[in-house]
Amino acid sequence: MTDSAHDMHDSSGDRDPLATGRREFLRRAAGAAALAGIASNLPSVLRALEPSARGVAPLDILVLGGTGFIGPHLVRHAVARGHRVTIFTRGRRTADLPESVTRLVGDRNGQLGALQGKRWDIVIDDSATNPDWVRQSVALLEPSVGAYMFTSSTGVYYPYLKRGLNESHPVLYDAADPNDGSASFGVAKARCERAVMDAFGARGIVVRPTYIVGPGDTTDRFPYWPQRIVRGGEILAPGRRDDPVQIIDVRDLAEFMIGIAERGSRGIYNVAGPKARLTAARFYETAVNTLGSQAGSPPKLVYVDDYALLAKHKVEEAIPWAMLRGNDLGMMSIRNDKAVGAGLAFRALDVTLRDTLTWWGTVPEARKAKPRFTITPEQEAAVLAEWKAR
Secondary structure (H helix, E strand, O other): OOHHHHOOOOOOOOOOOHHHHHHHHHHHHOOOHHHHHHHHOHHHHHHHOOHHHHOOOOOEEEEEOOOOOHHHHHHHHHHHOOOEEEEEEOOOOOOOOOOOOEEEEOEOOOEOHHHOOOOEEEEEEOOOOOHHHHHHHHHHHOOOEEEEEEEOOHHHHOOOOOOOOOOOOOOOOOOOOOOOHHHHHHHHHHHHHHHHHHHHHHHEEEEEEOOEEOOOOOOOOOOHHHHHHHHOEEEEEEOOOOOEOOEEEHHHHHHHHHHHHHHOOOEEEEEOEOOOOOEHHHHHHHHHHHHHHHOOOOEEEEEEOOHHHHHHOOOOEEOOEEOOOHHHOOOOOOOOHHHHHOOOOOOOHHHHHHHHHHHHOOOOHHHHHOOOOOOOHHHHHHHHHHHHHO
């Protein structure tokens, strides 16, 4: 896999696909799907509306980032829970955030003056893959904040040489192959984690999400599937039917992060979903069953399980599916027991699929016209033609 394949969360740059799309997304989602959406998301809705009922004390939260993919969901959920939120960004990107949010401007690369002399209950670092950035922020903030939460990645476990890895599995701080992008990414995240835990110790929190999906996705990985299903016709379903797949809805991730902040939980957590094992076949079939009625022509899955054929045509991933072999063998089998025990909950897959499709309809036309999908129509046609010829 490439380094981009393992870059499982969006850093805090300044390009925001939600800035112009969220209101339109909400309008489109409010029609006939509203009642079904509320019913499907009822646990999440209740979690967001119950701060006084649970006696949750409002927290002062600093988010380093806040305008990328995870950030807006994180900030909005925190505000809905009654917390006071400050974001720290370069100020180059806007996001649809509540008016109550305090906005500080600076740069992770040494321009941290806006953070000096202030105190928060917890910092959520949602924008770093550079260990130097993290070392600078923890050095400045350690005396004045109660806890520091770092958004890492299950990419720290690379190479995934076995399945069932949990939080106790050792991570690497040096890349065996500096030309391996996945190794470089994992090592960078691991060094960021170490900087946090060395500085904060028992007050440190590390959240390791797997591939993050849902509305506002700044990648075109998962959005490929909803739009492909509604195009209909013969659809390449790559991989073995029992290949495990893992994703986490960005809203479930955000709710978990705010939840452990409220509960005072500390330590390291793998945030991977779903709760029960999900196979490639189950994912494809759920996608068709959920969205197939909207297709221009009846969708028909064509399973191609020949890794060699897929690799020949450079079809090595289509998130949530990825080719599981070699250094990626255990990539989609990360244990999530600890996070589930700490309150991680999951909305239904069909909800994520529907909401992603609705949101995709609101993204700029230029992006839709030239998407960065990992399977192009040409690749799909070539694979299916060779498969049928056999």
